[in-house]
Amino acid sequence: MTARRPVRWDTLRLAAVFALVGLPLAAVLSHTGRDSDGLWSHLAATVLPGYVYNTIGLALGVAVLTLLFGVGTAWAVTLCRFPGDRLLRWALLLPLAVPPYLSAYAYTDLLQFSGPVQSTLRELTGWQRGGYWFPDVRTLAGAIVILAFALFPYVYLAARAAFLEQSVCVLEVARTLGHDPWSSFFRVALPLARPAIFAGLALVSMETLAEFGAVEYCAVDTFATGIYRTFNLPDPHALTAAAQLSALLLLPIALLIGCERLAQRSARSHPTSVRHRELPSWRLHGVKAALATLLCLVPIALGFAVPTMVFLIETWRGGDRRAAELFLTLGRNSLLLGSLAAGLAVALALLVAVSRRNSPTRFHRVLSRLVGVGYAVPGVVIAIGVLAPLIWLDSQLDHWSQVLTGVGTGLFLSGSIVAVLYAYQVRFLSLALNLVRAAFGRVHTRVDDAARTLGATASRTLREVHLPMIRGSVAAGAALVFAETIKELPATLMLRPFDFDTLAVRVYHLASDERLSEASAGALALIVVGIIPVVLLAKIIDRSRPGQHADPREPTS
Amino acid sequence: MTSLELHNVSHRFGAAEVLREVSLQVSRGEVHCLLGPSGSGKSTLLRLVAGLETLQQGRIDIDSTEVAGAHHHLPPEQRRVGFVFQDYALFPHLDVRRNVLFGMPPGPSHQRNQAVIDLLERVEMVRFAGAMPHTLSGGEQQRVALARALARRPQVMLLDEPFSGLDRSLRRAVRSNTLAVLKEAGVATLMVTHDPREARLVADRLSVLHGGEILQSGPPLDLYHRPSSLPVAELFGPINRVSGIVKGRSVEVPWGVVDARDETEGAAVVVLLRPEWIWLDDADGFRAEPAAEIAGITADGPLVRVTVRCADGTLLSLADVPRHAWTVGQSVVVRTIDDPPVIRSDSDRP
Numbered sequence: 001m002t003a004r005r006p007v008r009w010d011t012l013r014l015a016a017v018f019a020l021v022g023l024p025l026a027a028v029l030s031h032t033g034r035d036s037d038g039l040w041s042h043l044a045a046t047v048l049p050g051y052v053y054n055t056i057g058l059a060l061g062v063a064v065l066t067l068l069f070g071v072g073t074a075w076a077v078t079l080c081r082f083p084g085d086r087l088l089r090w091a092l093l094l095p096l097a098v099p100p101y102l103s104a105y106a107y108t109d110l111l112q113f114s115g116p117v118q119s120t121l122r123e124l125t126g127w128q129r130g131g132y133w134f135p136d137v138r139t140l141a142g143a144i145v146i147l148a149f150a151l152f153p154y155v156y157l158a159a160r161a162a163f164l165e166q167s168v169c170v171l172e173v174a175r176t177l178g179h180d181p182w183s184s185f186f187r188v189a190l191p192l193a194r195p196a197i198f199a200g201l202a203l204v205s206m207e208t209l210a211e212f213g214a215v216e217y218c219a220v221d222t223f224a225t226g227i228y229r230t231f232n233l234p235d236p237h238a239l240t241a242a243a244q245l246s247a248l249l250l251l252p253i254a255l256l257i258g259c260e261r262l263a264q265r266s267a268r269s270h271p272t273s274v275r276h277r278e279l280p281s282w283r284l285h286g287v288k289a290a291l292a293t294l295l296c297l298v299p300i301a302l303g304f305a306v307p308t309m310v311f312l313i314e315t316w317r318g319g320d321r322r323a324a325e326l327f328l329t330l331g332r333n334s335l336l337l338g339s340l341a342a343g344l345a346v347a348l349a350l351l352v353a354v355s356r357r358n359s360p361t362r363f364h365r366v367l368s369r370l371v372g373v374g375y376a377v378p379g380v381v382i383a384i385g386v387l388a389p390l391i392w393l394d395s396q397l398d399h400w401s402q403v404l405t406g407v408g409t410g411l412f413l414s415g416s417i418v419a420v421l422y423a424y425q426v427r428f429l430s431l432a433l434n435l436v437r438a439a440f441g442r443v444h445t446r447v448d449d450a451a452r453t454l455g456a457t458a459s460r461t462l463r464e465v466h467l468p469m470i471r472g473s474v475a476a477g478a479a480l481v482f483a484e485t486i487k488e489l490p491a492t493l494m495l496r497p498f499d500f501d502t503l504a505v506r507v508y509h510l511a512s513d514e515r516l517s518e519a520s521a522g523a524l525a526l527i528v529v530g531i532i533p534v535v536l537l538a539k540i541i542d543r544s545r546p547g548q549h550a551d552p553r554e555p556t557s
Numbered sequence: 558m559t560s561l562e563l564h565n566v567s568h569r570f571g572a573a574e575v576l577r578e579v580s581l582q583v584s585r586g587e588v589h590c591l592l593g594p595s596g597s598g599k600s601t602l603l604r605l606v607a608g609l610e611t612l613q614q615g616r617i618d619i620d621s622t623e624v625a626g627a628h629h630h631l632p633p634e635q636r637r638v639g640f641v642f643q644d645y646a647l648f649p650h651l652d653v654r655r656n657v658l659f660g661m662p663p664g665p666s667h668q669r670n671q672a673v674i675d676l677l678e679r680v681e682m683v684r685f686a687g688a689m690p691h692t693l694s695g696g697e698q699q700r701v702a703l704a705r706a707l708a709r710r711p712q713v714m715l716l717d718e719p720f721s722g723l724d725r726s727l728r729r730a731v732r733s734n735t736l737a738v739l740k741e742a743g744v745a746t747l748m749v750t751h752d753p754r755e756a757r758l759v760a761d762r763l764s765v766l767h768g769g770e771i772l773q774s775g776p777p778l779d780l781y782h783r784p785s786s787l788p789v790a791e792l793f794g795p796i797n798r799v800s801g802i803v804k805g806r807s808v809e810v811p812w813g814v815v816d817a818r819d820e821t822e823g824a825a826v827v828v829l830l831r832p833e834w835i836w837l838d839d840a841d842g843f844r845a846e847p848a849a850e851i852a853g854i855t856a857d858g859p860l861v862r863v864t865v866r867c868a869d870g871t872l873l874s875l876a877d878v879p880r881h882a883w884t885v886g887q888s889v890v891v892r893t894i895d896d897p898p899v900i901r902s903d904s905d906r907p
Contacts, residue, residue: 446646452633453640454660468650
């Protein structure tokens with residue numbers, strides 16, 4: 001391509017965002033060779049094998065369960081017709097609204113010895129304590145089940161998108177070649193959808209590796225909880241050792257990113273037929289219909305309805321006596337962090353997307369993709385990575401301020417919400433970026449050309465043409481980041497300023513103290529916020545069925 | 558008077574050369590058509606003039622002022638150039654009035670609004686001022702795009718296949734309106750099209766672009782009657798090719814001789830004959846003219862296409878009004894205009 005004039009500025013801007021996002025990861029990696037005065041070798045000898053075992057076990061267990069339920073439900077609601085299938089189609093996304101740590105709290109409350117389920121059982125059967133076996137939530141198996149029903153929608157989404165994209169003709173050919181629906185599913189549909197499902201599984205695994213709250217509550221020692229615990233050790237080398245653990249965790253994550261990218265690439269298969277008629281719908285009756293409904297209802301119930309009901313009932317029965325006064329402060333803090341993070345993320349995403357649009361070279365494309373890589377990195381790792389450079393910067397600031405003005409600045413950055421906001425950007429920028437980039441992609445470059453030949457500068461074009469055209473996606477991006485920020489636990493826990501609690505942090509503390517009824521109102525609020533991205537996702541998916549979006553324009557509503 | 562001048566403009570995308578040493582001038586009030594197949598570099602040329610693409614080699618002047626040269630690139634927003642895109646590229650989030658207002662130079666708002674109304678009046682779109690672009694038909698969108706491009710009072714207007722998105726029935730009306738508006742505005746217009754008929758209809762001058770080079774430039778009739786190469790000749794319809802050798806001032810052909818024009822003695826040439834430049838007489842058997850015979854007759858609308866085989870086997874195709882007396886196998890005498898275009902044999906390969 002030709003060299004356009006603003007190339008240098010675009011490159012600088014992109015590189016700046018890239019440096020910002022990459023710095024924490026570089027900081028984590030830079031600790032690998034550092035001396036931790038025996039702390040690391042101690043950890044490696046004592047707890048590391050357990051971390052590895054639990055993390056692998058958790059990831060595998062969650063992968064198997066999400067695969068079964070994700071693909072099964074996607075197949076049912078996409079290609080079969082049974083009572084309620086339309087409603088179930090988006091209701092299957094609802095579990096995404098409940099952060100796994102809230103599920104863990106709810107199930108522990110529900111299934112513990114003194115909980116309603118066991119009490120009722122004992123009353124009905126007359127069993128005595130210790131005289132019967134009952135599943136324990138706070139085990140590896142419990143964590144697996146909780147995470148699986150919180151995360152299966154990722155696989156469901158990927159599988160459903162893949163099934164929707166498949167040409168009807170391919171499936172019909174399979175039928176004419178003598179395969180019944182069941183066998184054409186396994187012989188044709190599933191192999192075709194495999195790359196997409198694999199990409200969904202990779203996402204699930206990333207989330208599993210990143211999960212902190214639920215796993216910690218279930219008392220399962222994984223890398224994420226181990227890093228957190230090491231970080232909190234009263235040891236001068238705690239940060240270094242935590243960073244070294246983090247660096248180790250980055251290995252499987254890099255592997256997962258690679259797998260996901262590869263899978264995504266081959267998921268963009270080349271359809272041999274471009275006909276996208278209304279998908280075939282096998283109408284189910286009687287027992288089959290009931291089974292299909294049940295298959296979909298079970299994960300929705302386990303992943304969404306049951307935890308929500310638990311919190312509803314708890315709130316109804318007692319709730320937090322100090323709820324009203326605390327709620328105001330906590331809500332304000334959460335809102336503040338959420339809106340600031342969302343605004344920043346959208347601004348950065350626009351910066352990246354515009355630079356990338358103005359300079360359509362391979363270099364800029366790759367750089368703008370790398371900027372979003374933080375979505376795969378666990379919050380605990382990002383927190384460690386953000387803290388190290390900020391502490392260094394603070395010490396420099398403090399030093400020079402002492403020298404110049406005689407007054408120190410203290411922990412100006414690392415002890416303020418700057419640190420938390422920074423971590424949120426690293427982790428959630430890709431959410432805003434993906435939406436903004438996709439929206440920009442739908443605006444034809446000729447519109448830019450028209451604006452420029454009509455006398456508009458690049459910035460006026462962005463302001464008066466691009467932004468009004470993509471505002472729906474910008475708002476969606478902001479809402480996604482907002483919701484994720486409000487729910488985020490580990491990074492907020494580790495980086496928030498002293499005495500600065502958010503809803504999520506408060507709920508975590510109350511739950512840790514077994515004061516669940518007091519936490520329930522906050523938990524409900526978090527679930528309500530979590531429904532925002534679910535609704536957005538459902539809307540985005542509705543628009544993306546091939547052949548069904550006749551109007552490529554950005555909706556103005 | 559010359560408003561747009563291109564001097565030796567060359568351009569490449571990576572290894573591919575899309576324009577080679579292109580020069581042309583467009584005067585105020587003149588419509589200059591760039592005619593060529595897709596991929597011939599037409600659109601790149603427009604984008605270079607608009608400043609949407611950075612010039613690599615050559616020079617572009619607008620109103621005798623350099624806008625792009627060796628060390629100089631005026632950004633598009635600072636050139637007074639109007640651009641009507643193939644798909645019109647109306648801003649989908651703005652209504653018709655605000656689309657046109659977008660390009661209006663700053664000034665008191667009542668003046669700008671009045672200017673918008675005036676422009677919409679000129680393209681007969683005032684009653685759609687509040688309409689959103691997606692509610693308009695193709696022809697209506699085209700007129701809004703034209704009004705919008707005129708809002709900056711451009712010195713040069715660039716049209717990229719402006720009528721190709723329209724129905725055939727609509728095209729003629731929109732075309733004549735557009736041209737009337739452009740003439741009235743007195744701008745220099747450079748229009749890109751791949752349709753030779755359209756180019757001949759609207760152009761004051763036209764340039765044939767082929768593989769990044771201008772093959773021939775001139776008024777449409779000149780290019781039709783005096784093509785300098787076979788690709789140019791074939792653009793405007795079927796043409797007969799008859800090989801011959803220049804002898805003296807003429808070329809010997811199976812039915813007699815034609816003027817050799819400026820070709821030199823002994824040169825191998827090709828005589829080009831459009832079907833309507835040939836007609837037939839009955840052979841009466843007494844004249845010494847070489848006879849030919851009718852090899853085929855096909856009806857083609859109001860005319861017939863007649864294929865004639867000359868004595869030496871050369872086949873000629875001609876169009877004529879049908880005559881009942883004609884039958885296949887009949888002997889006839891071939892007559893043509895005296896001075897058809899004559900090109901060198903080696904120039905018939907592009």
